[in-house]
Amino acid sequence: MSSSIKIPRGTQDLMPGQVEKWQYVENKIRDICARYNYDEIRTPLFEQVELFLRGVGETTDVVQKEIYRLETKGEEKLALRPEGTAGVVRSFIEKKLYGAANQPQKLFYIGPMYRYERPQAGRFRQFHQFGVEVIGATDPAVDAEVISLAMRIYQAFGLTGLSVEINSVGTIEDRKSHRAALLDVLNPVREELCEDCRSRIDRNPLRVLDCKNNKCQTLTKDAPSILEHLSDESKEHFSTVLSYLEGLGIPYNVNPRLVRGLDYYTRTAFEIKMAEIGAVETLCGGGRYNGLVAELGGEDSPGIGFAFGVERLLLALEKQNIEIPVATGIDCYVAIQTPDAKGQAFVLVDQLRQAGISAEMDYLDRKMKAQFKAADRLEAKFTVVIGESELANNTVVLKEMATGEQQEVPATELAGLLSSKLS
RNA sequence: GCGGUCGUGGCGAAGUGGCUAACGCAUCGGAUUGUGGCUCCGACAUUCGUGGGUUCGAUUCCCAUCGAUCGCCCCA
Numbered sequence: 049m050s051s052s053i054k055i056p057r058g059t060q061d062l063m064p065g066q067v068e069k070w071q072y073v074e075n076k077i078r079d080i081c082a083r084y085n086y087d088e089i090r091t092p093l094f095e096q097v098e099l100f101l102r103g104v105g106e107t108t109d110v111v112q113k114e115i116y117r118l119e120t121k122g123e124e125k126l127a128l129r130p131e132g133t134a135g136v137v138r139s140f141i142e143k144k145l146y147g148a149a150n151q152p153q154k155l156f157y158i159g160p161m162y163r164y165e166r167p168q169a170g171r172f173r174q175f176h177q178f179g180v181e182v183i184g185a186t187d188p189a190v191d192a193e194v195i196s197l198a199m200r201i202y203q204a205f206g207l208t209g210l211s212v213e214i215n216s217v218g219t220i221e222d223r224k225s226h227r228a229a230l231l232d233v234l235n236p237v238r239e240e241l242c243e244d245c246r247s248r249i250d251r252n253p254l255r256v257l258d259c260k261n262n263k264c265q266t267l268t269k270d271a272p273s274i275l276e277h278l279s280d281e282s283k284e285h286f287s288t289v290l291s292y293l294e295g296l297g298i299p300y301n302v303n304p305r306l307v308r309g310l311d312y313y314t315r316t317a318f319e320i321k322m323a324e325i326g327a328v329e330t331l332c333g334g335g336r337y338n339g340l341v342a343e344l345g346g347e348d349s350p351g352i353g354f355a356f357g358v359e360r361l362l363l364a365l366e367k368q369n370i371e372i373p374v375a376t377g378i379d380c381y382v383a384i385q386t387p388d389a390k391g392q393a394f395v396l397v398d399q400l401r402q403a404g405i406s407a408e409m410d411y412l413d414r415k416m417k418a419q420f421k422a423a424d425r426l427e428a429k430f431t432v433v434i435g436e437s438e439l440a441n442n443t444v445v446l447k448e449m450a451t452g453e454q455q456e457v458p459a460t461e462l463a464g465l466l467s468s469k470l471s
Numbered sequence: 472g473c474g475g476u477c478g479u480g481g482c483g484a485a486g487u488g489g490c491u492a493a494c495g496c497a498u499c500g501g502a503u504u505g506u507g508g509c510u511c512c513g514a515c516a517u518u519c520g521u522g523g524g525u526u527c528g529a530u531u532c533c534c535a536u537c538g539a540u541c542g543c544c545c546c547a
Contacts, residue, residue, distance in 0.1 A: 054538075109545050113472080131547085161547080166472085168541060177547060244544070260544095310546090319547095333547060357547030385505050418499085420507035428507095435505055449507075 058165070058173025068374040073205075073358060074158060077178055080201050084193070086156040086180055091135035093160060094118060097127040103134030103344055105311025107251045114163040128162035131310065132179045133337070133353055134344070140183050141346035152184035158358070170360045179334075179355030183341065186350040188285050191316045191336060192292030198320055198332050198354050199298055205361070206370045207322065210331070212298060214318040215306035216286040217254070218278045220339065226277035227253055233271045240267055257305040273304040282315055289316055312337040316352065322364050331364060332356035377427030379470055382409040383419040385435030393434050396444070396459065403463040405470065423449065430466060 055061060062070060078088070097117060104111050116128040129135055136155055140146070145153045158178040167173060180197060182190050195212060202210055217223065230253045238246060241256065245264050248255045257268055278286065293300050300318075308317045317335035334354025342348040365372065380400055382393045393409050400407040408426055410419045416433075423431045433445040433454075444462055447454035448469075457465055 057538080114545080163546075165545075166543095167539095168543095171546075175547070179547090308546095330547065355547060360547055383506075415500095416506055417503085418507095422507090424507045431506075433506070437505090445506090447506075452507090454506085 056173070058167040060172065060174075065374075069362065069372045070358070072372050072374070073361065076204060077156075077158065077201060080197070080204060081156045081180070084154070084197050086154045086197075089136055089139065089155045089157050090159065091132075091139050091157065092129075093162075094126045094128050095135055095138065097125045099134050099138055099344070100127055100130060103137065103312060103340060104131060108310055110163060110310065114165055116162045116164055130163045131161055132157050132159070132177055132355055133181060133310075133312070133340070136179075136181045136353075137183070137340055137344055137346070137351065140181075140349075141341065141344060146184060146347050146349055152182050152190065154180070154182050156180040170357065170363045172359060176358040177355045178358055178361075179353055181351055181353035183351040184349050186285075186338070188288035188316075189292055191285075191289040191352055192296065192298075194334065194352050194354055195289075195293065195300075195318055196296050196298055198334070198356065202320065202331065202361075202364075205365060207364055207368060209322055209368075211321050212293070212300040212318055213303040213306050213321060214290070214293075214300045214316070215303050216275065216278055216282060216315050217307065217313055217317050217335070218274055218282050219314055222278050222282055223254070223274070226272065226274045229272040229277065230254070230256075233268065237267045252307075252311075254307045258307045275302075275304050285315055308333060308335055312340040312343070314338045318354070320356075322367075331360050377429065378406040378408055379428070380405055380407045380430045380432060380466060381419070381423035381426060381428035382407060382432045382434065383416060383423065384410055385416055385433055386439070387413070388436070389434040389439050392439060392459070396432065396434070396462065399463050400466065403467055405463065405466050429470065432462065 081088070097115070100111055100115060106112070110130050115130055118126040118128065120126055136157060140153065140155075156179065159176060160174050161177050162174055164173060165171060180194060182194060195214070199210065199212065218226065231249070234241070234249050234253055234256060238249060241249070241264050242259065242261045245256045245259050245261070248259070254274065256264065257271060259265065259268075275283075275286075290300065290302070306317055306319060313335040315336045315338065318333070319330050320332040321329045322331050323329055332354055333356075334352070336350070336352040338350040339348075340351060382397050382400075384390050384393045397407045397409045408428070410422065412418075414422070420431065428449055431447045431449060433447065435445070438444050438456070438459075441456075442459050443456050444459050445454055445456050446462065446465070
């Protein structure tokens with residue numbers, strides 16, 4: 049036997065039993081989105097690499113080492129999408145949604161994303177994100193709506209112990225002034241910082257503040273906060289977002305050191321965390337991206353959004369022992385007593401299915417005993433038996449599995465009878 | 472890219488440098504010749520991720536490799 053081909057690393061087969069959970073989660077999310085008036089958008093799984101270089105940021109880890117680039121015959125340089133926002137914004141521009149009737153545009157997506165990383169708990173190479181984007185409004189109420197939507201979804205699943213970490217990373221100008229002040233503090237201690245932070249100083253000094261290394265934390269504990277460098281408008285925006293959140297009763301924690309890993313964020317940045325789901329505690333991340341649409345070649349439009357990992361949501365539910373209801377079992381199993389009855393059984397099963405009854409039969413020529421075991425395993429509510437005498441009389445034996453009661457009924461009346469018994 | 476742990480039948484899991492590689496679940500057959508969920512009996516790994524080495528002999532020791540998993544980094 050030759051060696052078999054295995055599933056690519058960091059991907060998973062969603063098997064029966066698991067898929068139903070995903071469907072439940074997706075349905076619930078779609079339902080809530082409808083109530084918030086968000087419409088679904090589906091964009092390609094791959095895009096021009098350039099979209100991600102410009103959209104996500106060339107210096108980010110996601111782009112520098114995690115992008116799956118595609119070999120193609122043509123000139124196009126393509127890549128699998130590592131996140132959803134860039135594609136949605138590209139589509140917004142290309143489909144001229146800035147001119148659409150509904151403004152702002154409120155969109156959501158749910159689907160697979162790809163990042164080349166070492167897999168671990170709650171992290172895969174092909175993973176699934178649900179995310180929303182609101183494009184065309186600067187209103188702080190939209191920031192608060194987006195954050196609350198994420199929270200309400202988690203709450204709808206029954207998750208508790210979540211915290212919203214929020215910050216404002218300001219505008220490009222705000223950051224410029226902050227950056228200068230920050231470098232005045234960082235450069236003198238450059239050599240004492242960890243290796244990662246030394247390279248962060250040049251790429252994005254803001255991220256040094258987010259380092260988990262204790263020594264770096266100590267060295268930077270008096271570093272200027274971005275919040276001190278916000279313009280009056282940015283300050284006003286931020287405080288209004290916070291007051292809206294308070295109005296909704298959503299607790300938050302202002303974390304001046306919170307930095308998002310993608311470059312496009314401006315002003316509001318937030319994360320939703322849950323302790324104890326393994327090493328990764330961030331369930332959701334998002335923020336405002338007022339410069340992104342213009343950066344990608346569109347008419348300047350403000351935007352805000354978030355994304356969360358479906359796998360992480362499932363992991364979080366598991367950690368909190370929240371059961372996902374999964375419907376199992378079929379209505380009727382048709383057991384074949386004699387090979388002569390097979391054709392009749394086959395037709396019967398088809399009739400039941402057409403009548404809206406879920407039905408199954410034996411395809412392995414098993415004995416009655418084994419067929420009843422199969423019916424049991426399928427959690428069949430009823431089992432129908434067709435044997436020689438039933439075949440001769442054009443009847444079937446209908447057995448209710450829970451009670452063990454059985455009766456002989458005309459084959460033509462089975463579907464009707466079962467329908468009424470099942471309703 | 473770096474580090475820890477692990478890799479035995481469909482699944483879970485014991486085990487030892489050398490007798491037929493435990494056991495549990497599942498599956499199949501029988502006790503019950505047209506009927507399940509309980510019980511009892513029986514069957515089911517020329518083989519211990521893969522390749523190489525040490526050895527009279529390796530699933531057990533060594534090396535490599537692949538994979539899984541957890542963690543670092545980063546992120547959802």
